[in-house]
Amino acid sequence: MTMSAAASDAYHELISVYLRQWSVLCARLKRQTGSRELAEDALQETWLRLSRMKGQPVDIRDQHAFILRVAGNIAIDLARKEGRHSARCVSDEAVLQAIEDGCPSPERVVIDRDQLRFLVLALAQLPPKPRAALLMNRCDGLSHREIASRLEVSESMVARYLMQALRHCRDHFRDQS
CATH class of the missing domain: 1.10.1740 (Rna Polymerase Sigma Factor; Chain: A)
Structure with a gap:
């Protein structure tokens, strides 16, 4: 072979x-x-x-x-x-997960709108100075001193207005539940 x-x-x-x-x-x-x-x-x-x-x-x-x-x-x-x-x-x-939609769900939107509506109603029921003090503090980020200057009241009065407004909003939300 x-x-x-x-x-x-x-x-x-x-x-x-x-x-x-x-x-x-x-x-x-x-x-x-x-x-x-x-x-x-x-x-x-x-x-x-x-x-x-x-x-x-x-x-x-x-x-x-x-x-x-x-x-x-x-x-x-x-x-x-x-x-x-x-x-x-x-x-x-x-x-x-990386492309997860960051937008809130329709249910979350409805819940948030209801809570915003409750908050607007609660704020509307407040007297003008406590309402203004709360909005200046929480929305505008102003200090007690700056709010006192704008409202022409003492800083301790601003603290009382804020306590009054926060208590009222808390009670309003409790009543809605």
Whole structure:
């Protein structure tokens, strides 16, 4: 037998072992990678690598172990590549959370409008100076001294106006509940 005929026979025997052991190899690679898809991809790449050996001298003592080693190395490479890809990819859930609508729900809008309406009613029931003191303090951010100057009252009177207004608003909301 010539060298090329011997190489051809060895190559065909290697391919035959691969085909006969395909399901066993697939099961083993599936356990190794945790994924049937990765195992099948590794076996397909193994087939391609084995087919490139055609025409080359093949001196392999244990063909099954050789195929298993080639397929196992390919599976490891594919699993690593998949891991790197997964680490760079963003999950669908993360994308959905990132683009979450910041607008309040229709229910929240209705509740907030009702509370605003209650507050407006409560403020309308207040005498003018306590109402003005509360609005200047809470809306305009003015200090007691600044409010006292604008209303032409003492700072202690501003404190009383604020207490009166806050108590009234609190009681008004309690009554609405």
